[in-house]
Amino acid sequence: MVVESKNIEGSDKGTPLLLMSLFLLLAGIVAFYYFSEIRLFYRVLGLFVVLGLSAYITYQTSFGRTVYTYVLDSKIELKKVSWPTKQETTQTAIGVVVIVVIIGILLWLLDMLLAWSIGTLYGVR
Known part of the structure; x- marks a missing residue:
């Protein structure tokens, strides 16, 4: 061996x-x-x-x-x-920003709705 x-x-x-x-x-x-x-x-x-x-x-x-x-x-x-072109990168970044803004607005509206409903339920407003 x-x-x-x-x-x-x-x-x-x-x-x-x-x-x-x-x-x-x-x-x-x-x-x-x-x-x-x-x-x-x-x-x-x-x-x-x-x-x-x-x-x-x-x-x-x-x-x-x-x-x-x-x-x-x-x-x-x-x-x-295969790296993305400048146009593809820009379009993707804009799409991400738009989605983040839309989700932010939806979360803000949900927060306002919950705050209003809890305030009404407990008689704060």
Whole structure:
């Protein structure tokens, strides 16, 4: 019986790298708030550097490569989507606004009817 050591070896290498990446990211976030006296520009710049390093370390794992491939495939699928035209979007938005106004008026009329009937029932009006 032959066991593939590639999967076992890959998962053993990947877990410490993922943990290191997560620790680096958390340390960057903590440092962002800890050094609050430093100008915001430099803190954000440092956070982006830490984020880039964390992403690079994550990419070195099989999980990171899988996520990267998924993102690339998602971008390809977005290009295949048939997006509505400006006219279709405008007409749909106008239709939604009209329906919302009509339902709002109906609810207002129902509220007025219920308020009038309860007021009449209890003799308030």
